[in-house]
Amino acid sequence: MLLKRNTLINSFKKYIYQEIVKSLNDLDIKRPESEFSLSSPKHDSFGDLSSNISMILAKSLKENPIDIANRIKNNLIEKKIDNIEDITVTPPGFINFVIKATFYQNQIKSIIKYGNSFGKDRIGKGKSANVEFVSANPTGPLTVGHGRNAVIGDTVSNILEWHDYKVTREYYYNDAGKQMRVLAKSVESRYFDLINKPSEFPEDGYQGEYIIDIAKEIIQSFGKNLHKNDSVFLSEAERVIFKQIEDSLKKLNIKFDTFTNEKSFYDSGAIEKLLSELKDKDLIYEKEGATWYRATSIGGKQDKVYIKSTGEPTYRLPDTAYHKDKIIRSYDLIVDVFGADHTDTYPDVLSALNALGLKTDHIKILIYQFVTLIRDGEKVKMSTRKADFVTLDDLLNELGIDIVRYFFIMRSMNSHLDFDLDLAKDQSDKNPIFYLQYAHARICNIIKHGEGQGFKFSDNFDPSILNDENELKLIKLMSNFPIIMHTALETLEPQNIANYLQSLATYFHKFYGTCKVITKNKELTQARLGLIFSTKIILSTGLSILGISAPEKM
RNA sequence: GCCCCGGUAGCUCAGUUGGAUAGAGCACCGGAUUUCUAAUCCGGGGGUCACAGGUUCGAAUCCUGUCCGGGGUACCA
Numbered sequence A: 001m002l003l004k005r006n007t008l009i010n011s012f013k014k015y016i017y018q019e020i021v022k023s024l025n026d027l028d029i030k031r032p033e034s035e036f037s038l039s040s041p042k043h044d045s046f047g048d049l050s051s052n053i054s055m056i057l058a059k060s061l062k063e064n065p066i067d068i069a070n071r072i073k074n075n076l077i078e079k080k081i082d083n084i085e086d087i088t089v090t091p092p093g094f095i096n097f098v099i100k101a102t103f104y105q106n107q108i109k110s111i112i113k114y115g116n117s118f119g120k121d122r123i124g125k126g127k128s129a130n131v132e133f134v135s136a137n138p139t140g141p142l143t144v145g146h147g148r149n150a151v152i153g154d155t156v157s158n159i160l161e162w163h164d165y166k167v168t169r170e171y172y173y174n175d176a177g178k179q180m181r182v183l184a185k186s187v188e189s190r191y192f193d194l195i196n197k198p199s200e201f202p203e204d205g206y207q208g209e210y211i212i213d214i215a216k217e218i219i220q221s222f223g224k225n226l227h228k229n230d231s232v233f234l235s236e237a238e239r240v241i242f243k244q245i246e247d248s249l250k251k252l253n254i255k256f257d258t259f260t261n262e263k264s265f266y267d268s269g270a271i272e273k274l275l276s277e278l279k280d281k282d283l284i285y286e287k288e289g290a291t292w293y294r295a296t297s298i299g300g301k302q303d304k305v306y307i308k309s310t311g312e313p314t315y316r317l318p319d320t321a322y323h324k325d326k327i328i329r330s331y332d333l334i335v336d337v338f339g340a341d342h343t344d345t346y347p348d349v350l351s352a353l354n355a356l357g358l359k360t361d362h363i364k365i366l367i368y369q370f371v372t373l374i375r376d377g378e379k380v381k382m383s384t385r386k387a388d389f390v391t392l393d394d395l396l397n398e399l400g401i402d403i404v405r406y407f408f409i410m411r412s413m414n415s416h417l418d419f420d421l422d423l424a425k426d427q428s429d430k431n432p433i434f435y436l437q438y439a440h441a442r443i444c445n446i447i448k449h450g451e452g453q454g455f456k457f458s459d460n461f462d463p464s465i466l467n468d469e470n471e472l473k474l475i476k477l478m479s480n481f482p483i484i485m486h487t488a489l490e491t492l493e494p495q496n497i498a499n500y501l502q503s504l505a506t507y508f509h510k511f512y513g514t515c516k517v518i519t520k521n522k523e524l525t526q527a528r529l530g531l532i533f534s535t536k537i538i539l540s541t542g543l544s545i546l547g548i549s550a551p552e553k554m
Numbered sequence B: 001g002c003c004c005c006g007g008u009a010g011c012u013c014a015g016u017u018g019g020a021u022a023g024a025g026c027a028c029c030g031g032a033u034u035u036c037u038a039a040u041c042c043g044g045g046g047g048u049c050a051c052a053g054g055u056u057c058g059a060a061u062c063c064u065g066u067c068c069g070g071g072g073u074a075c076c077a
Helices: A010-026 A054-063 A064-078 A099-117 A144-162 A178-194 A211-221 A231-251 A263-267 A270-280 A314-326 A346-355 A392-399 A401-409 A423-425 A432-452 A470-479 A481-491 A494-514 A522-545
Strands: A049-051 A084-089 A094-099 A127-132 A166-173 A258-261 A284-287 A290-293 A304-307 A333-339 A363-368 A371-375 A417-422
Touching: A010 A049, A010 A064, A010 A094, A049 A258, A054 A064, A054 A094, A054 A423, A064 A084, A064 A094, A064 A392, A099 A522, A127 A144, A144 A166, A144 A333, A144 A363, A144 A371, A144 A392, A144 A401, A144 A470, A144 A481, A144 A522, A178 A211, A178 A231, A211 A231, A231 A392, A258 A304, A263 A432, A270 A284, A270 A314, A304 A314, A314 A333, A314 A346, A392 A401, A392 A423, A401 A417, A401 A423, A401 A432, A401 A494, A417 A423, A432 A494, A432 A522, A470 A481, A470 A494, A470 A522, A481 A494, A481 A522, A494 A522
Parallel strands: A127 A166, A127 A333, A166 A258, A333 A363, A371 A417
Antiparallel strands: A049 A094, A084 A094, A284 A290, A290 A304
């Protein structure tokens, strides 16, 4: 099938596409090797769908593309294609299709009929997905960067769920490594400070205020007689911090299904087993007291250390065992959400798995770039070690869930994110999230107002009378929702949805400016109620996928 | 040095995976409210898509090189 992926879901496009192919047959033109497009042009003046078929054929046919286009056009016109109002040819050789308004108008009925399932292609039905995100070790409160991770991961999960995937949200952590030892030492040191005993704060210790709070809690619960290296320092620190992390995530309305501890792969012998499997493939060797992974033999740039000369493994080894485990759990799709600092880490993991004969095509790694906070027009400096950072909690307390979630996904994850606190905090029309939510609230208010005037929404209306320019634009945009969702599924990039909803809100507000819904014209009122009702459905569906509320009133 | 991401309006960013005349928001200027919510709408100015080549009917988009910013870089994850 030469059809472009995006267009597959739209059966009407598929139909037109086939009609073009048939015309080629009729005209005795050989179908081109490369695929041709059929997509919405940027400008409405070119119609609703345009194809580049004749430009692609021009070379092999040695014929002017406009002439080819006209031949195809004439053949198509003769055949009288359903739902096509007009076909035009424009330079340099596009064939443009104008779709009948009724085709779009009828979509409103579909939206109302299918509600928040409108446009679902249920591609994930019967399939499972695992989305691993956040995965911060419990060494301190979640930061702004983790926030971006959390919101991307959860929204991606929502996108998958909307397509009927069964999604497991998974949090992976390590409470046994060096980081945690330093954490315990930091708490221990603060503990002895508080009870006026000599202590030594570790060189790379965690300097945040929260460490002192944990030490205070330990004094409360365990008294002042703890000795150095007591395991309580670690266990309490982990317990308290994990509680904090879960609370922060809860405030973002994020709930994990599984927490997986790196330690479990040591306990189960999985790591041992992985090592011996790799050894059998001659991918492991010893050098300078360390154990190395021979990445170079499978196309890697350089060999990597698996076990340090201190006897402690690097992250690669358990990470590979963990991913192997996820593969064995046989998900149809495995998604990892990593920060840009992890860019270099995953290729080794994947290559080791491949070397063991495991398929990794269904593992999708999403890398997001860093977040910079902007306050008063200036970058907020952040140092993790000194705990000189704004936490995710601070952000949530200051801004609330809707704004935080929206700001984290409104930009492409490939781009560095400038999080403008002043804009986010602004409760006025400058803030893009309100623009969106206001559209929804406005619709709710009109519906309410209509009820006060004796109009009740009913699906029994005639959509063909919705012929105002702003009505048609709104209707056409809503018809595009399935394509947007399909793109979001393929790319796993939530900002597509955010951008789409912004345009939808724009088109609605424009409609509102020119068309009054509740009028004395009963038939028109019912039709327009149908229109705004379906707009409300798309808006609230999109917002709920983004994890943002759709207020009835503002 | 090498690898990854980015460079588009004064600022922050989109750009449907190669299409036609480059798009928003903010900021700036001017207008609209006896109205279903003005958290809105309408109009205006503002561009060498970092730069230079290449690929082709056609490039912000793909390839090569250069410059700038961010991240990583072999026993920290």
